Amino acid sequence: MADLKKVYSHEFTSANFPLDEDGRTYHVSTKPGEVANRVVTVGDHYRAFQIAEYFDNVTREDLTIKESGPFKVSNDHIFMYMSKRNFLTITGTYKGVPVSVVAICMGMPMMDFFIRETRHVVKGPMAIIRFGSCGTIKDIETGSIAVATGAFMVSRNYDYFTSENETSPYYISEACSADKELQEILYNNLKHECKNDNIKVVKGLNGSADSFYSSQARYDSNFVDSNENLFKAIKEKHPDCITLEMETFGLFHLAKCVTSTYNKNQEPKSKKVKRISNEIKTAATTMIFANRVNNTFISTEKVPILQEKMIKSILDSLIEINLGDEKVKSKN
Amino acid sequence: MADLKKVYSHEFTSANFPLDEDGRTYHVSTKPGEVANRVVTVGDHYRAFQIAEYFDNVTREDLTIKESGPFKVSNDHIFMYMSKRNFLTITGTYKGVPVSVVAICMGMPMMDFFIRETRHVVKGPMAIIRFGSCGTIKDIETGSIAVATGAFMVSRNYDYFTSENETSPYYISEACSADKELQEILYNNLKHECKNDNIKVVKGLNGSADSFYSSQARYDSNFVDSNENLFKAIKEKHPDCITLEMETFGLFHLAKCVTSTYNKNQEPKSKKVKRISNEIKTAATTMIFANRVNNTFISTEKVPILQEKMIKSILDSLIEINLGDEKVKSKN
Numbered sequence: 001m002a003d004l005k006k007v008y009s010h011e012f013t014s015a016n017f018p019l020d021e022d023g024r025t026y027h028v029s030t031k032p033g034e035v036a037n038r039v040v041t042v043g044d045h046y047r048a049f050q051i052a053e054y055f056d057n058v059t060r061e062d063l064t065i066k067e068s069g070p071f072k073v074s075n076d077h078i079f080m081y082m083s084k085r086n087f088l089t090i091t092g093t094y095k096g097v098p099v100s101v102v103a104i105c106m107g108m109p110m111m112d113f114f115i116r117e118t119r120h121v122v123k124g125p126m127a128i129i130r131f132g133s134c135g136t137i138k139d140i141e142t143g144s145i146a147v148a149t150g151a152f153m154v155s156r157n158y159d160y161f162t163s164e165n166e167t168s169p170y171y172i173s174e175a176c177s178a179d180k181e182l183q184e185i186l187y188n189n190l191k192h193e194c195k196n197d198n199i200k201v202v203k204g205l206n207g208s209a210d211s212f213y214s215s216q217a218r219y220d221s222n223f224v225d226s227n228e229n230l231f232k233a234i235k236e237k238h239p240d241c242i243t244l245e246m247e248t249f250g251l252f253h254l255a256k257c258v259t260s261t262y263n264k265n266q267e268p269k270s271k272k273v274k275r276i277s278n279e280i281k282t283a284a285t286t287m288i289f290a291n292r293v294n295n296t297f298i299s300t301e302k303v304p305i306l307q308e309k310m311i312k313s314i315l316d317s318l319i320e321i322n323l324g325d326e327k328v329k330s331k332n
Numbered sequence: 333m334a335d336l337k338k339v340y341s342h343e344f345t346s347a348n349f350p351l352d353e354d355g356r357t358y359h360v361s362t363k364p365g366e367v368a369n370r371v372v373t374v375g376d377h378y379r380a381f382q383i384a385e386y387f388d389n390v391t392r393e394d395l396t397i398k399e400s401g402p403f404k405v406s407n408d409h410i411f412m413y414m415s416k417r418n419f420l421t422i423t424g425t426y427k428g429v430p431v432s433v434v435a436i437c438m439g440m441p442m443m444d445f446f447i448r449e450t451r452h453v454v455k456g457p458m459a460i461i462r463f464g465s466c467g468t469i470k471d472i473e474t475g476s477i478a479v480a481t482g483a484f485m486v487s488r489n490y491d492y493f494t495s496e497n498e499t500s501p502y503y504i505s506e507a508c509s510a511d512k513e514l515q516e517i518l519y520n521n522l523k524h525e526c527k528n529d530n531i532k533v534v535k536g537l538n539g540s541a542d543s544f545y546s547s548q549a550r551y552d553s554n555f556v557d558s559n560e561n562l563f564k565a566i567k568e569k570h571p572d573c574i575t576l577e578m579e580t581f582g583l584f585h586l587a588k589c590v591t592s593t594y595n596k597n598q599e600p601k602s603k604k605v606k607r608i609s610n611e612i613k614t615a616a617t618t619m620i621f622a623n624r625v626n627n628t629f630i631s632t633e634k635v636p637i638l639q640e641k642m643i644k645s646i647l648d649s650l651i652e653i654n655l656g657d658e659k660v661k662s663k664n
Contacts, residue, residue: 011629011631011632012629012632013629014627014629015467015622015623015624015627015628015629016550016551016624016627017545017550017551017552018622018629026544027438027544043417044416044417044418045400045418046400046416064400065397065399065400066398066399067397067398068377068378068396068397084376084378085375085376085437085438086376086377086418086437105417105418105437105442106359106417106441106442106445107439107440107441107442108439108441108542109438109439109440109441109442109542109543109544109578110437110438110439110441110442112542112543112544112545112546113438113544116543116545116552116554116555119554119555120552120554135347153490155487158485158505158506158508158581158585159505159506161585161588161589161596162506162508162585162588162596162597163506163596164596164597173490173491174490174491174494174495176490176494210440210441210444210542211441211444211448212358212359212441212444212445213349213444213448214444218348218349219348219349220349220448220452221591222448222451222452222590222591222610223448223451223586223589223590223591224589224590224591224594225589246441249490253490253493253494254555256493256494257493257555257556257557258554258555258556259553259554259555259556262556264493264494264495264496265494265496278554290347290350291347292347295346295347295348296347297343297344297345297346297347297350299343300343300344
């Protein structure tokens with residue numbers, strides 16, 4: 001059994017934004033200096049390890065889990081921290097530029113923990129690319145790659161199910177766009193990387209749902225979900241929607257809410273204030289695992305091939321984007 | 333590095349409710365026969381291990397993580413499965429009655445995965461108790477224990493932040509009640525267990541938020557959250573609210589949406605149909621870690637003492653509740 005003294009030894013001093021005595025945040029558990037300003041975020045630890053394999057000088061032996069979190073690995077070429085709550089942060093360099101990967105598990109609240117706590121410990125502008133899997137609601141074959149031009153949220157309207165006053169079982173939000181520049185760099189890198197293979201790269205809107213099941217119009221006979229018309233409602237509100245997953249909207253939305261660049265109409269306030277301290281440039285790309293039109297699932301042998309191409313494209317895009325950080329650029 | 337062949341070796345056949353060739357669900361990754369119908373659900377693996385320590389004949393050596401999931405431990409007295417996505421299910425017996433603990437990490441989507449996928453593999457009525465931590469918005473000291481009489485949801489209204497047409501930055505849902513019988517058994521067991529100690533056990537409504545920060549009225553200077561009046565709004569809509577956390581509402585809400593017992597006005601259809609096949613009886617208890625009135629955080633040395641008392645009370649309540657399962661009752 002894990003050493004529980006280690007797990008429960010930290011004192012937290014504020015109920016508002018708890019930090020332990022080392023300055024680590026409460027859930028993701030990193031502190032200043034441990035996370036790069038160019039970050040890939042993924043769901044599970046394996047994908048994080050697969051990405052970190054591309055970091056400079058990293059060996060497979062660096063990338064293992066031999067015990068429960070919290071634990072730290074730190075050597076010349078890699079920093080790794082697994083939090084008690086299984087957030088895994090790995091920081092290294094890629095082609096000489098500092099980059100991090102953070103595995104956040106699933107769902108919008110986990111994305112919210114990651115963005116806020118990571119933003120709290122990183123200085124200056126950031127670029128964050130989400131790399132995940134999704135289902136498509138269009139006639140696109142599984143094993144294709146999607147790049148999100150923007151994302152919207154599909155949420156269960158809980159009151160619809162327990163009171164008489166509500167008319168819609170689901171809320172479908174307006175869309176928030178990805179960062180245009182980062183999204184285009186990513187799309188072009190993916191197209192280039194896949195040009196000699198029979199892999200399709202598509203662009204379009206992504207819907208992020210608060211359930212893998214009900215809010216993605218899956219049928220679960222055990223529960224009343226009233227989602228028979230959900231695909232139709234999504235397509236009516238967002239005809240450009242091609243994919244559904246569970247996290248991307250959180251990233252795009254919070255990037256729009258960054259204090260220094262916030263503007264309700266979503267356009268940057270002016271060219272002059274665009275690149276100020278806590279800006280976050282965002283993009284997202286997903287492997288299409290499920291096709292919801294013909295109810296097919298990807299053949300898993302295809303996944304490693306897709307991942308290899310996507311990881312290279314994502315890391316290349318992350319170091320290509322200009323964050324106004326000359327020191328980093330000169331290393332490139 | 334983990335054996336990726338193991339991770340990506342399973343073929344899933346349906347895009348609607350994916351199951352692998354062994355019948356394991358896609359995220360929690362259990363199959364029929366591996367989960368009891370009496371379940372405690374917690375956030376992190378440590379708490380799951382601490383609970384499983386109370387299972388019959390379990391040794392500390394049974395309860396370790398030596399590698400990344402997916403992995404399985406199965407012997408005479410315990411079954412344990414860690415999924416690729418870090419859902420940890422442990423099944424054993426407590427005082428002779430089969431019980432499970434499932435660690436689900438944090439947030440409503442993770443609760444949704446757990447409930448739906450666990451319900452999918454368990455036959456007959458279930459009892460589920462959530463055990464977690466929370467913050468209080470009332471004048472209750474940290475280190476007290478809360479039992480939820482019901483729960484409501486606090487969700488960010490995303491469109492408020494990016495368009496001009498919305499007037500409220502947060503949605504506050506109606507409340508869903510816990511199962512009255514299970515909640516009372518749990519409350520009485522906790523009171524009994526704590527009667528000789530200076531530990532307060534309080535009852536009241538719980539608000540489940542979609543963020544640890546914004547939707548719980550925490551101030552995060554990096555983001556525009558417009559949550560200055562959120563406490564006031566919560567107290568106006570739900571004067572009985574004593575605690576805030578992030579998962580309980582999902583459990584109480586989905587229990588109301590169980591197909592066979594569903595009734596929009598939330599009352600059981602009739603006594604006759606109350607105990608039918610897929611009913612879920614729910615309750616929740618939390619340790620008060622944060623006091624949001626005076627901005628204090630629990631002294632961590634208190635946590636193990638609280639946990640011990642709560643684990644005993646939770647397990648005793650789980651085996652005490654009548655699920656119409658005579659075979660189980662006779663063992664009690």
